[in-house]
Amino acid sequence: xxxxxxxPRYLITVTGKKLTVTCSQNMNHEYMSWYRxxxxxxxxxxxxxxxxxxxxxxxxxxxxxxSRKEKRNFPLILxxxxxxxxxxxxxxxxxxxxxxxxxxxxxxxxxV
Amino acid sequence: xxxxxxxxxxxxxxEEPVHLPCNHSTISGTDYIHWYRQLPSQGPEYVxxxxxxNVNNRMASLAIAEDRKSSTLILxxxxxxxxxxxxxxxxxxxxDKVIFGPGTSLSVIP
Numbered sequence: 092x093x094x095x096x097x098x099p100r101y102l103i104t105v106t107g108k109k110l111t112v113t114c115s116q117n118m119n120h121e122y123m124s125w126y127r128x129x130x131x132x133x134x135x136x137x138x139x140x141x142x143x144x145x146x147x148x149x150x151x152x153x154x155x156x157x158s159r160k161e162k163r164n165f166p167l168i169l170x171x172x173x174x175x176x177x178x179x180x181x182x183x184x185x186x187x188x189x190x191x192x193x194x195x196x197x198x199x200x201x202x203v
Numbered sequence: 204x205x206x207x208x209x210x211x212x213x214x215x216x217x218e219e220p221v222h223l224p225c226n227h228s229t230i231s232g233t234d235y236i237h238w239y240r241q242l243p244s245q246g247p248e249y250v251x252x253x254x255x256x257n258v259n260n261r262m263a264s265l266a267i268a269e270d271r272k273s274s275t276l277i278l279x280x281x282x283x284x285x286x287x288x289x290x291x292x293x294x295x296x297x298x299d300k301v302i303f304g305p306g307t308s309l310s311v312i313p
Contacts, residue, residue: 133306190252
């Protein structure tokens, strides 16, 4: 089954403790992206990747890192999480820009 | 930035057609228009996309204005399962700074 898998689905952590949210797709997509969703602000793009080893900043990249060492994986790294990064995070992938994007089920992160 | 304008909310009766409008006045000639929807507690789901011509698929139809500055998503017969937030977006050639915006919250009345 074609899917984008995020882990974990739920995470509560403390300020400053490094964490990684994994994202994996099984569709051989070149394009992958991370979004955060906050009430009243909609979905905002954090980082995106056009292919392996190619990443670029989206609208709200501060406080986040990403890597794209393999085509299927695009982890989101929070080196020192802060409470303002409490949010619902979505990973997405697509064959190329301009085509249908598939979204994961989301990761709800709480930083206390 | 690729910004769109949509009504905050709309309402429809079940089994009636729904027309969801979107304005994208700053769209460029090579940008595709995409529609996604988000059901409660789920990730966004692709609905349809198009460039210039009207498009149909099993979920919906997309009508694109001749000047491409607006489009309309058409659900031919709304069902209760269509109650969701609908997002209209368009991306540059690199999907640079895609902005989803608040979307339109569609309520379907039985």
